[in-house]
Amino acid sequence: MGEKAAPARREGIPLGRIAGIPVILAYSWFIIAAFTVIAFGPVLRADNPALGVSAYTVAFAYAVLLLISVLVHELAHALTAKLYGWPTEKIVLNLWGGHTQFENFTATPGRSVLVALAGPAANFVLAGGAWMVHDSDSLGSVAGILVNIFMWANFVIGVFNVLPGLPLDGGRIVESAVWKATGSQAKGTVAAGWAGRVIVVALGFWFIARPLLVGESPEFSTLMITVLVAGFLWMGATASIQQGTMRGRLHLVNASGLSRPAVGIPATATVADILRVAPAGIPAVVVCGPDGRPQGVVDASAVAAVPPHAAGLTPVTAVSYALGAGAYVPEWSKGQELIQYLGQLEGQEYAVVDHHGAVTGLLAQDVVVAAITGKSVRPNRYPQGQNR
Template structure:
């Protein structure tokens, strides 16, 4: 059953419209980090601008959260518009709890183009920081405007510098990916290396915040520790997702219907149970029996338990389809199907079992969805009784 994409986007967040033709969504999770920023920075604003008042200080802290949101939006737009210059499909930008991300459709990237698209975001933040520096000369020290401008400059510098660190999901991870990609000829191996680099950066970030105070006998600053936990958690999960996806794509070439199928033989659907039992005995243990229509099209799979449950005196009058479970319409695939082609084809079919046919249209095997998923993910499929 297909889902309404408009309803899905609304469930993810608030649609903000289109910028440069790219839909932008503000995820509900962004409000979580905005609340954290207001809670942590409100008291600091009050200390930096005496006489401002508690309510006004928290309002200024909210303004900081909004400036950070604007900076992230410009960052993601730089990615999106650079990609559009090469006609990459760019479905949307999502501004999330962790900052944001730009979703791309299927593209045929090259190492150079992938790197340029990735680094366009940090470059945009460097330009915003320069613009903020130019604004500082017009603002008096100790004012709210000067405070927000200072925060804007430092935030963009930090976002830019942090994003060029060489590990996924950061933009700088594309540097590692590109180097390995060029060396091995495999983008997926590059992604795998950049994902592990991202996990190293996440662990190093935590160590840099926790270890020095510990060695000095101090307690790490709570606010800094909380932000580090959020950022490091984001990095670790994003890097893990990159590693998992790269491993799955690397396994795809070895995923083929012929290699993963169970042996099977075809039996006409009108065959009596007596003859089906003989066919099962001749085929041997572990061989599935697939029933075919008069046209030769696979339409059902004999259930061994139901087959053995039919009393001997009723077997000659009981048709094979009475002891079989139906296949979904069109649930058969050629034995030559493999890789991305196989996965894309199965994604369009209903059901979880598929007959495998050879060039002559004869059933030669039975493929189960769980077997394909296990081959792609590296997990062991469930044992069937």
């Protein structure tokens, strides 16, 4: 009896759907919530002695208001994208704020900027609304504190996110400008990623190096926030540079160009038949089932181990290993289309077929990865067919 598949690990707590978009509260959010209470609770209590221990409750409310601000920010992205027919898979609220995950779509420089800037624009609207009621006499002390915090939080979120570097929303301006000028989104993404790294250096200088140069020590909370934000931005900028670099190499990814020559042979064949079509193990030999579809690959080392007198009696299935289910691709597949297709298939090798379904090549997963990343393929330390 087969083992039960392990249940998928939950990403967080589902909060429901807004405009049909699933919203998930990642478990990591509770870390930033706890940090907010620990860092700002004592400050609120010192500034407002009348609050007493309830200052920590107010600090938690501050964390919730930040969560709401981020949710509105991400919803603005998602709903603006919806206007252009970009499907949104989900919104995740986490330690770093949150992110909107889109499904596949076709973007343009202008639309990319509008979707990106919708988030900060929503925060500026929230800050403006809070500012309008901030000085109202009807607000109590706690409500006044929270409205003030809400106003400044949204203002800071809005300003911070329009800084011109990825992974911040303002980075899309840099990306789109370079994209428009060069015609290459990949170059735009790389440029915006480097701009994001420049922002990290600038933040580190302003909040850490500058005070030290004048003989001052940055506050612990400021230091921790700067380190966390800078680390997040650096990782995001680096990921953007890698993504842009890979996207720029997509034109090199095509099934026919990256595959090694191969021929198909029926599953009823013998080793003798293999030796006739591939006497030296070249080209590769793909075993095809009764319906003509690729189902396995001949192991050249296993063929070499068969004694000559037994070649006509040894079936091809005895010297081959199975391909993953449906592991074959059209020879004209290329670029993002090929990568997405391979991502749905099992195994590490794929037969390549022509318009008539005849086998023309054998494509290895590591060769595709090497084409995308620019890294050379490591020699295979395992015999064909052996589990990695």
